[in-house]
Amino acid sequence: MLQRNRIADLGKVLTDLQNKCDEQRLQIHLASKEAEDEWKDLVAAWDRFLSRAQFDKSAEEVGEAGRQLSLKMKAAYDRTHSAL
Known part of the structure; x- marks a missing residue:
C-alpha cells in the first residue's frame, strides 16, 4: 500500500512538472512573439526616422528624434534580453 x-x-509530481514545463514553454513563446512585434515596430520607427532626417529638419530636431x-530601442533591447 x-x-x-x-x-x-x-x-502527481511528474504531472505537475510537465504542466509547469508546458506553461513555461508557452510564456517563452508569447514573450518571444511580443519581443518580435516590438522589434518590428522599432525597425519601422527607425525607417521613418531615417526618411524624415533626410528632409528639412534642423540638426536639433533630428538629434532629439x-x-x-x-531610448526606446535600448528599453526594448533590455526587456528582450531580460526575457531571454
Missing part, C-alpha cells in the same frame, strides 16, 4: 502511494505521489528613438 505504501508503495502505491509513493508511485501515485511520483505520478534620434535620442528618443535610441
